Amino acid sequence: MDKITPITTLFLDIGGVLLTNGWDRAARKLAIQTFGLDALETEERHHLTFDTYEEGKLTLDEYLNRVVFYEDRSFTRKQFRDFMYAQSAPYPDMLEMVTALKAKYQLKIAIVNNEGRELNEHRIHHFNISRFVDFYISSCFIHLRKPDADIYKIALDIAQVRPAEVVYLEDRSMFVDVANGLGINGICHRDYDSTRLQLEAFGLKL
Numbered sequence: 375m376d377k378i379t380p381i382t383t384l385f386l387d388i389g390g391v392l393l394t395n396g397w398d399r400a401a402r403k404l405a406i407q408t409f410g411l412d413a414l415e416t417e418e419r420h421h422l423t424f425d426t427y428e429e430g431k432l433t434l435d436e437y438l439n440r441v442v443f444y445e446d447r448s449f450t451r452k453q454f455r456d457f458m459y460a461q462s463a464p465y466p467d468m469l470e471m472v473t474a475l476k477a478k479y480q481l482k483i484a485i486v487n488n489e490g491r492e493l494n495e496h497r498i499h500h501f502n503i504s505r506f507v508d509f510y511i512s513s514c515f516i517h518l519r520k521p522d523a524d525i526y527k528i529a530l531d532i533a534q535v536r537p538a539e540v541v542y543l544e545d546r547s548m549f550v551d552v553a554n555g556l557g558i559n560g561i562c563h564r565d566y567d568s569t570r571l572q573l574e575a576f577g578l579k580l
Contacts, residue, residue: 379538381559381576383482385529386472386507388489390545391563393501394463396493397424401461408457409442409449416441427490430514434492459496467566473506475578486529486542488513488520509533521552530556541576543569 389395402420406413419441427437434455442454476483485507487494491514498504511529513519518528530537537557544550550560561572573579 379536381479381481381541381578382539383484383533383535383541384472384475385484385486385511385526385540385542385544385553385558387544387546387549387563388485388487388494388497388503391543392465392468392472392503393497394461394465396462396489396497397458401458404461405454405457409447409454411442419444424490425519428488428513428519429517430491431517432490434490437490455492458493459500462493462497462500464501465566468569469501471566471570471580474580475573476506478580479578481578482533482535483507484529484533485510485512486520486525486544487511490514520546520549523552523556526553526556526558530558541573541578 386392389398395401402416405411406416423432423437423440426432427434435451438451438454443451472483475481483506485503489497489512494512494514498510509532511525511532513525516525516528518525530540538559540558542550542553542558542560543563544553544560545563547562550562553560559576561569563569
């Protein structure tokens, strides 16, 4: 940790940090149960194509064509899409903390996340994330996915900051390790209290 360099910027993941994950294993399991899908077939099709969706190379409808609507169903696309969107929920304490830190320290805030376009845009607008975020380095916008180190390099270039000026909140330890390897100060988020204490160690105290 570089305690001399002041922190000017936060890089944030959305899923697992600010909100629940958008379309994770638990959400898919619930969808499989709710809509009566074949679990093995659905999961296999998901894993074969979801990375491409997150890289912005498929629309949500194209993803659903491959994973769900490759055969006739008793439910509509809209019903399934609405179900997907409804799985997102906020972590109010984290949203409030980031908003307060930005106001107190005049921080730049960037989202650095893996998400498909429609899910990403729904979550951004539904939870009003842009009220405190300055820009988005989302996989669907730049066609790169974490843990590709280039996604962090692009975020640094757009923010025009040095790695030592950045704290990055992320719930996946591998992604934190990649960012740390570039000199970014990564925090592996587990819960509000532990993350708050780690931010205080970087001089970001409420």
